[in-house]
Amino acid sequence: MRRLLKPLRDAPMTVVALTLLWLLLQGRLAPGQLLLGVLLALAITSAVSPFSSGRLRVRRPLLLAIFLWRVAVDILIANLRIAALILTPSRHPRPAFVELPLALTQPFALYLLASTISLSPGSLSADLSDDRRVLLLHLLDEPDPGDAAAECAKIKDRYERLLLEVFP
Template sequence: MSPPHTRRWLKHPWLSLLLGAAWLLLQHSVSVFHLISAALIGLIVPWLLRDFLPAPKTLRLQPALRLAGVVLWDIVVSNITVARLVLGPMARMQPAWVPVPLALTDPTAIALLATIITTTPGTVSCTVDEERHEILVHALNCTDPAQMAAEIKARYESPLLAIFEDGAGHADALQGETS
């Protein structure tokens, strides 16, 4: 267990590293002055924002890296698909609204799922319905909304469950929803 002062000042170590790295990239320099400035920014800004930032989460690295690979691949493939759709005959497109039931409960994971969906060309997450516990997705071209919802759950939500929540228990629940 780390001493109290370490927990207090480095409550968000990844944010501290990200802020410091961003500062160095903006300065285009790794001089001693800029390294010290980056370290101070990385320490002070998260400390000043401590009351506004949620408690840091323990993330599972291997599923996160796997998800990042899947998302990057899907972005490339979707860009090609959307380009073909846009440059081809417009009659081929079948836009659709796709409700995707959520097994996720963590607000950060739900926000990340919405971001992944919106970042992937051809789909946009429009709203998260908390009462129905689903996310509404608009797809540029969708012939089978149920299949698209199942793909979103399998490709993105299932890994997010493994990253943010108890993967074993939620994975069983996810299998029951998609069956």
């Protein structure tokens, strides 16, 4: 029993988040669903805890909220751009790979940046170099070569800079 309840002590927010996710997926707040959600959250958290590198330190949680807001807004804007690209028959996408040099070193922050880029329609994190210093991006519609550097600068300014402040 102690082993099953260990995630409540070690990662209570993960248990709460997974339980809430379960309830959202179910679409109703019934006592049985709440109990099942808590049990699933405890089991999942217990199962993945050996793969965790320890506690994640968040230095500035308010900046994390700003980061998430930026991601949501940028995903909405990217959806509109992709829709315009698809609905304009004379416009043909120019796919390309672009290398993004990284200043991030914290593994979770790197994961978060790569996932954020992949969540945004029209871009995808394709590879991370062995030394974790360069992220290879695939862009559905490459801007001009000079604009590709501006796109990388935008990613670094909007996302990486905040993640560097949030995760020490």
